[in-house]
Amino acid sequence: MTVDNGVAVSVRTYSGSTGRELVGGVVIAVSVDGEPTGVLRHQVMSSPTGMRWGYRGLGPKDLARSLLIDAAGPSLLCGICRGSTQVVFDEAADGFVVFDPAIHEGRSHGPCGACRRGFTLTHHEESAFEAEVVARLGRSWTLTSDQIVQWRRGYLRRTAAR
Numbered sequence: 001m002t003v004d005n006g007v008a009v010s011v012r013t014y015s016g017s018t019g020r021e022l023v024g025g026v027v028i029a030v031s032v033d034g035e036p037t038g039v040l041r042h043q044v045m046s047s048p049t050g051m052r053w054g055y056r057g058l059g060p061k062d063l064a065r066s067l068l069i070d071a072a073g074p075s076l077l078c079g080i081c082r083g084s085t086q087v088v089f090d091e092a093a094d095g096f097v098v099f100d101p102a103i104h105e106g107r108s109h110g111p112c113g114a115c116r117r118g119f120t121l122t123h124h125e126e127s128a129f130e131a132e133v134v135a136r137l138g139r140s141w142t143l144t145s146d147q148i149v150q151w152r153r154g155y156l157r158r159t160a161a162r
């Protein structure tokens with residue numbers, strides 16, 4: 001646990017090792033407050049075949065995206081499509097809403113224009129994290145959600161100052 005603005009937050013720890021490769025990708029273990037909970041969800045954008053690290057490329061780009069999204073919690077989830085990526089125009093709301101086949105059957109729907117595959121993470125931020133952190137990871141590594149959140153704060157400060 002760590003305390004952020006008076007609120008206790010669970011620390012998530014990510015660890016990768018090139019010895020743990022499975023078919024189609026590399027397993028990145030996740031533990032919460034020291035307890036193993038599973039593996040990092042691959043947020044597919046550039047590399048359907050899996051996440052990688054230690055260089056710059058499509059696999060590292062997807063690891064950067066997946067780590068940033070996981071560490072940020074729900075704050076990066078798109079407020080329009082709520083991660084579903086598909087939206088429909090709603091006359092009553094005078095805007096786009098989540099496409100729900102049960103409600104909007106037969107209505108034309110399309111990809112959400114407010115996000116990238118369900119999350120509001122920018123390509124620029126993803127690339128910066130890939131270059132500054134993911135490309136520099138060694139064969140075996142551990143990162144915590146705290147370290148990632150700290151990196152994000154610095155990144156957002158730097159980009160806001162431009």
Ligand SMILES: [Zn+2]
Nearest residue numbers: 078081112115
């Ligand atoms: Zn969206």
